[in-house]
Amino acid sequence: MDQAEFGHLVEKKSASSELFKGRLLHAFRDEVILPSGKVATREYVVHPGAVMVVPLLEDAHGHLQVVLERQFRYPVGRVMIEFPAGKLDPGEDCFACAQRELREETGFSASQWAHAGVLHPLIAYSTEFIDIWFARGLRAGQRKLDDGEFLDVFTATPAELLDWCRVGVVTDGKTLTAALWLQNVISGAWALDWHEGV
Template sequence: MDDRHLVEEKMASMELFEGRLLHAFRDTVRLPDGSTTSREYVVHPGAVMIIPLLEDETGSLRVVLERQYRYPVQRVMIEFPAGKLDPGEDVLACAKRELLEETGYSARQWARAGMLHPVISYSTEFIEIWFARNLSLGQRRLDAGEFLDVFTATPTELLQWCRDGSVTDAKTLTGALWLQNVLSGVWPLHWQDAAAPRAGR
């Protein structure tokens, strides 16, 4: 598909802000009709979200979730475990690290589902989606200043919370969509052992 009639060309760029996490710019761009305008956006290092699948004592499937206060929206949010990539870090290594640090769980099997872009209008952020199963519980290793509760729910409960507005976090809504389609068999996953080498990204 030829997208040249939609592409905007960067002509100049100005740094607006650099913080610990976010890096903001204002670019001057040429539009497809030849006119110019400005685009403000935030450069983000990218992140990973994990959908941990846990069988309870009855053999029923549950998912591991978190409750965490998110200052910008002034709310405690229900979310799947997630975290940003460190410079040069492999996405699966990040997923393993974040799952252990935030929940205390390690997984013996992993499967990459896909990628989402949560805020394409003003950020470069991408989030890799990974499923984890065959979990074993250890000790959490929360970062300094990080406070969150870990709990489990059935897929049905999660989907109901998405429907009634209890879950509004974009990545978790996307994760619920993936979970629903994986469990129905529509979107199959390719599982790998945690210690196995991974080909490609």
Template sequence: MRDHHLIEEKLSSEEMFKGHLLHAFCDKVTLPDGSVAIREYIRHPGAVMIVPLLEDQFGQFRVVLERQFRYPVGRVMIEFPAGKLDPGESTLACAQRELLEETGYSAIEWARAGVLHPVISYSTEFIDIFFARGLSLGPRQLDQGEFLDVFSATPDDLMQWCRDGQVTDAKTLTAALWLQNVLSGAWTLPWKKITATDID
């Protein structure tokens, strides 16, 4: 597919703000028809989200979820574990770190499902989606100032919460779509046993 009739070309870029998390820019661009426009956006280092699967002796699955207050929207949200990449960190290493820190779980097997771009209109952020299974529970290692509840639910519970509006977080809604298709057998995952050397 040829997209030249849609592409915008950067003419100049100005840094507007640099904080602990947000790095905002204002660019001047040439539009496909030759006119000029302004694009304000945020550069983001990227993040990961993990769909942790707990399987019982009968082969039934539950998923590990979190409840966390999100200040910008002023409410407690139901989410899958997730977190921002540290400088130089691989997405797999980040996924393992965030799962352990936030939930206390470690996983034997991992699968990268895909990637999502949660806010394409004003951010470069991407979120790599990982599934984890073969979980074992240890102590959490929450960051200072981080407060969240960890709980498990059935996939049916999660889908109901998505339907009735209890779950509105975009990444968790996307993960629910992946989960539904994986559990139905419609989509497959490239599962791999992960050792410590695999994530260095």
């Protein structure tokens, strides 16, 4: 989409103040000039960005499985089912982050990778983006969880995952997006450009 043709919708920052700076989140309140010329305020969080990996695994019978995680998420107070994901370290390349997060959280490394796209999960109040990667040719290894990180790794069929999305067992936005992507890849509607990885 050519952003230049939508200039009549753009808001322009006229002032900015910092509200909060933590280890992960950095919050601001900006004054903006609306397309009408009126002034409004926008509060938002600056986030370093993240990756999510959709790991594909064949079981002993050659049937496709996906590697998932169960993790307690404090803000919502419940254990969630998610694909492996994590934030970018300062200066880190998205592909390097995807490889690192897959290895650290699940113990798997992958021989082939495909970049699927980018997700903006919280466009109303955050700069966060999530780079989506698919991985296959998985080799098991040792996990290296961060200190204070606790999660279970398990596998499910794509059909099981999609049913969990349908009935509300899976409600994590990035995982719902990945399930949509997975469904279209499996059906052949959306192609992936696979390349060798380490």
